[in-house]
Amino acid sequence: MSRVPVPCHIKGAVALQVGDVRTVQGRPGVLVIDVTFPTAGPFELQEITFKNYYTAFLSIRVRQVGSPNQSSTKWITCLRDYCLMPNPHNEEGAQDYVSLYKHQMLCDMDKVLELRLILRQPSPLWLNFTLEELQFFQHGPQSSSSAFTKWLxxxxxxxxxxxxxxxxxxxxxxxxxxxxxxxxxxxxxxxxRTTARIGRFDVDGCYDLNLLSYT
Known part of the structure; x- marks a missing residue:
């Protein structure tokens, strides 16, 4: 089945300070990025893609349309401390392209209204970290070619x-x-079928002179 990107609005990252802000050692170790979908409405999230930039761990919280007995303002954790860099102090995985799928989430990803991405980088070696090229996808309509293939x-x-x-x-x-x-x-x-050879002019092994003269 095809996938289609979901139009979204990505708000600016908000830094949560770790350490004493009055000292040189104080630096933001946590970033929070809110993503809204003003034109899409509630939808079923299938995939998230992005390019990492020195983020070590990623958590995601989701706000969904609630049931009649449940408020839609409640945030639910759907991904917890997903490792993007095996060792935060090394560059492995620091700039990889990453895809996260629906089956990797801790809860159902239907009726999504808003997402909150929580980025963590505990290492002091990297001054900046974020997620780039963020995209969100949902299932698209079934194409005629896939329907024709299914019919065949x-x-x-x-x-x-x-x-x-x-x-x-x-x-x-x-x-x-x-x-x-x-x-x-x-x-x-x-x-x-006979195997005896039939001569042209011989009769019982002898030649007839009259037959020879006519030829």
Whole structure:
């Protein structure tokens, strides 16, 4: 099934300070990015793609349309401390492209209204970290080509070629019997044919002068 991007509005990252802000050691170790979907409305999220930029861990919270007995203002954690850099102090995974899918989430991702991305980088080696090229996808309408492929792979009973071919073929036992009879007739004809050489002018091993004179 095809996927289509969901229009979204990505708000600016908000830094949560870690350490004493009055000292040089104080630096933002956590960023929060809110994502809204003002034109999409509630939708079922299928995939998130982005390019990492020195973010070590990612958590995601989701706000969904609530049931009649549940408020829609409640945030639910759907991804917790997903590792983007195996070692925050090394560059492995620091600038990788990442895809997160619906089945990796901790809750159902239907009726999504808003997402909150929580980025963490505990290492003091990297001055900046974020997520770039963020995109969100939902299922698109079924294309005509995929429907045609499905029709070919599941033909109707009266369209199944194997059944039509089976009905058109003759009975194999009958064909075998007729072939056997033809073979026997061929052998009989071959056995009845003479192998003696017939001369052109000889009669009982002698030549007739009258026949020779006419030629």
């Amino acid at each position: 792979s599941h033909p109707a009973p009266y369209e199944q070629p194997a059944l039509l071919l089976q009905q058109a073929l003759p009975d194999p036992d009958k064909v075998s019997s007729e072939v056997q009879q033809m073979w026997m007739l061929t052998e009989m004809i071959r056995a009845s």
